[in-house]
Amino acid sequence: VKASELGEFALIDRFQDILGPGTAPELIIGIGDDCAVWRAGDTFLLATTDTLVEGVHFSPGAPWCDVGWKALAVNVSDIAAMGGEPLFALVTLALNPDLPIDAAGQLYVGLREAAREYEVTIAGGDVVRAPQVSITVALTGRAQTSHGLPLLLRRDGGRAGDVIAVTGTLGDSAGGLLLLKQHRRGDLARAHLRPHPRLALAQEAARLGIQCGIDVSDGLLQDIGHICRRSRLGATVHADALPISDALREAFPDDALTLACTGGEDYELALAGPRHVLERLQAASGTTVTFIGELRDGSRVRLAGADGRDIEMSAAGWDHLRATGSRR
Amino acid sequence: VKASELGEFALIDRFQDILGPGTAPELIIGIGDDCAVWRAGDTFLLATTDTLVEGVHFSPGAPWCDVGWKALAVNVSDIAAMGGEPLFALVTLALNPDLPIDAAGQLYVGLREAAREYEVTIAGGDVVRAPQVSITVALTGRAQTSHGLPLLLRRDGGRAGDVIAVTGTLGDSAGGLLLLKQHRRGDLARAHLRPHPRLALAQEAARLGIQCGIDVSDGLLQDIGHICRRSRLGATVHADALPISDALREAFPDDALTLACTGGEDYELALAGPRHVLERLQAASGTTVTFIGELRDGSRVRLAGADGRDIEMSAAGWDHLRATGSRR
Numbered sequence: 319v320k321a322s323e324l325g326e327f328a329l330i331d332r333f334q335d336i337l338g339p340g341t342a343p344e345l346i347i348g349i350g351d352d353c354a355v356w357r358a359g360d361t362f363l364l365a366t367t368d369t370l371v372e373g374v375h376f377s378p379g380a381p382w383c384d385v386g387w388k389a390l391a392v393n394v395s396d397i398a399a400m401g402g403e404p405l406f407a408l409v410t411l412a413l414n415p416d417l418p419i420d421a422a423g424q425l426y427v428g429l430r431e432a433a434r435e436y437e438v439t440i441a442g443g444d445v446v447r448a449p450q451v452s453i454t455v456a457l458t459g460r461a462q463t464s465h466g467l468p469l470l471l472r473r474d475g476g477r478a479g480d481v482i483a484v485t486g487t488l489g490d491s492a493g494g495l496l497l498l499k500q501h502r503r504g505d506l507a508r509a510h511l512r513p514h515p516r517l518a519l520a521q522e523a524a525r526l527g528i529q530c531g532i533d534v535s536d537g538l539l540q541d542i543g544h545i546c547r548r549s550r551l552g553a554t555v556h557a558d559a560l561p562i563s564d565a566l567r568e569a570f571p572d573d574a575l576t577l578a579c580t581g582g583e584d585y586e587l588a589l590a591g592p593r594h595v596l597e598r599l600q601a602a603s604g605t606t607v608t609f610i611g612e613l614r615d616g617s618r619v620r621l622a623g624a625d626g627r628d629i630e631m632s633a634a635g636w637d638h639l640r641a642t643g644s645r646r
Numbered sequence: 647v648k649a650s651e652l653g654e655f656a657l658i659d660r661f662q663d664i665l666g667p668g669t670a671p672e673l674i675i676g677i678g679d680d681c682a683v684w685r686a687g688d689t690f691l692l693a694t695t696d697t698l699v700e701g702v703h704f705s706p707g708a709p710w711c712d713v714g715w716k717a718l719a720v721n722v723s724d725i726a727a728m729g730g731e732p733l734f735a736l737v738t739l740a741l742n743p744d745l746p747i748d749a750a751g752q753l754y755v756g757l758r759e760a761a762r763e764y765e766v767t768i769a770g771g772d773v774v775r776a777p778q779v780s781i782t783v784a785l786t787g788r789a790q791t792s793h794g795l796p797l798l799l800r801r802d803g804g805r806a807g808d809v810i811a812v813t814g815t816l817g818d819s820a821g822g823l824l825l826l827k828q829h830r831r832g833d834l835a836r837a838h839l840r841p842h843p844r845l846a847l848a849q850e851a852a853r854l855g856i857q858c859g860i861d862v863s864d865g866l867l868q869d870i871g872h873i874c875r876r877s878r879l880g881a882t883v884h885a886d887a888l889p890i891s892d893a894l895r896e897a898f899p900d901d902a903l904t905l906a907c908t909g910g911e912d913y914e915l916a917l918a919g920p921r922h923v924l925e926r927l928q929a930a931s932g933t934t935v936t937f938i939g940e941l942r943d944g945s946r947v948r949l950a951g952a953d954g955r956d957i958e959m960s961a962a963g964w965d966h967l968r969a970t971g972s973r974r
Binding site: 319320321322323324326329330332333336337338340341342344345348349351353354356358359360361363365366367368369371373374375405406408410411412413414415416417418419420422423426427429430433439440441442443444445446447448449450452454456458460 | 647648649650651652654657658660661664665666668669670672673676677679681682684686687688689691693694695696697699701702703733734736738739740741742743744745746747748750751754755757758761767768769770771772773774775776777778780782784786788
């Protein structure tokens, strides 16, 4: 059996079975959420890592500066998904020895820009030789706390009846990738190349008492599915309620809904919590927060049309090994 | 200019120039030591990351179980090099989709073995698709403390007159790699495939007050050179004093000294400190600790023969991009 036949999530389950459950008393959250959470003295550490591989996660023609930005930003998005604060990063650059120094330099310029934007210190890393370029960031952060307890947005923090809300608009990144493949630029392409995780809003949500969240990286329905699986619930998402930009509707009038539901890499936040708390978040934040559905008893993620009937999507999202997502 | 023309250390300098110095007050040690050190509340965190790339750091025929062990062990070695205690790891596996699941599974079996040996919790990670297999571990640990201050072995902690000591024997790993290329096994091959970092001894050294150390990963003379550069000193290493195993002398009678000086990947410790403190460490430890030289004013690392004259080595060690080391 090959890795590609099993798919990413089944593989991770297999690896987790081999490793066994983490039994250290300091481990608050292990494999299965956006970050690991570890208690170190009086601090609740958050730790996450993400890799961008040339030819898989970015095309060989992508501006190196944007690749550097995105490599850090996607990790910041994982810290945001827990409601935390990023602290410091380690950067591993795997370099083809033929890569021009200036290209590698531009990559670090992009890293620096994202580090300044999100107040991250790049504290170390590694440079290795490899046949193609990849960049791995390991980012450490900390949870906000209240009376010594961590304020966390967790995948398993959902409750039946919770309203589901998302920030910003969905599908722009996937639309932007399609345009980039046609050598077109614009706001959608920028959304793909330079995602801006919703760090401040996520922190505000955690402070207001929201306990369930995830970043929209694999595709909305798949990411809501992660919440459902970990919270042992189902969900209904209302297609008509999804925030879709005018730019996406104009560029992809027939596919905008599919891109919004399954496109991935939006790095927006999906939150679940009581309606009145999410309304306070809407009022307090400068970012658009849209109510798109509810968590319910059950185990399925339903996408409901205006007529109340289910809409079927061909692919629920993006699997990093099977390559069924729209991003390939 | 290509990356390969600049070489690993010049590249890292270039990247560090772009990033600028870390200015966060919590950053105790940034780029340039075996680990970054970050103050989080009452804890001094250690953070390091290392990558093994198929075809670069391990051959396609290496047992996957050993690759998994080594991927974690080399990171534990970085924590040991600071005198610290490992806590939890994030593991990123870049998989060729054609890799058999069982191979990937064996890799995690090896990871688990090393995690149990060194009491590390694997708390998360990432699985990505890539043309060839690589494994990146990001390991977080903490410094031992005394009266609220961290007990650290630092590259810049050397003083003129310090004695240089190393643990175990040197060159076995490089010799083992040469034998493995001839499809031969044995103790040297095991030293290459399954390094055992000197974690307990390193912690004891830090508690005894040793303040300068590094792990022998790039090759002894190059690693002593890292201490010298960061401590703004020179060093004399006595060739006759180097601990070389009988197995290495028998297998490579003409090259044992070169392998011991430049071979790399021993994952032994090199320490520098006052003679009487290192003698206490010798007495307290079950591990062989050998005095091999001294730190001196100056900037050069001298390898001195029995007659007191300098011995010249063709390559001081192992540069990960130029591929001049003996490990290719």
